[in-house]
Amino acid sequence: MLEKPSVVLMDDLAEGVFAASGCWSGLVASPQDLDGGGYHVFEIHLTHSKEVEHISTACTITLAFTGAVIDAYAENGWSCSVNGSTVTVTRPSHANAYKSGEEVTYKVWAKSVDEATTKALSCSITSYDCSKQTNVQGGGADGN
Numbered sequence: 001m002l003e004k005p006s007v008v009l010m011d012d013l014a015e016g017v018f019a020a021s022g023c024w025s026g027l028v029a030s031p032q033d034l035d036g037g038g039y040h041v042f043e044i045h046l047t048h049s050k051e052v053e054h055i056s057t058a059c060t061i062t063l064a065f066t067g068a069v070i071d072a073y074a075e076n077g078w079s080c081s082v083n084g085s086t087v088t089v090t091r092p093s094h095a096n097a098y099k100s101g102e103e104v105t106y107k108v109w110a111k112s113v114d115e116a117t118t119k120a121l122s123c124s125i126t127s128y129d130c131s132k133q134t135n136v137q138g139g140g141a142d143g144n
């Protein structure tokens, strides 16, 4: 009978902010609660850890909203999908994020069922996914 090893390292707990992805962390700001098009404007700030060695080709985040989202879009036409109160955005990177601590800021627009609900929307990032490319030294295949 195989038993799945269960190892929890204290270092991992201390670096809880990176736990979701191993490398990306972030926060959300709300610079405008209603724009001319009836959307609530959110600003996403992401930082790639300097502690890992790989090239990141994209970062996909999941945003959990406090209310239903009927439409959303991201800066530069990046992939943005809506499912109830969950929005998933993929921000592609230039292949230069090798151990760079890259910082990314972009906007996401979200609209709810009416103006009042749209204004009241807030959201938080619930998951990060780093798309990786193996670097020339052969790193990056370690899950970091």
Ligand SMILES: [Zn+2]
Pocket: 022, 023, 024, 048, 052, 054, 055, 056, 130, 131, 132, 144
């Ligand atoms: Zn990464």
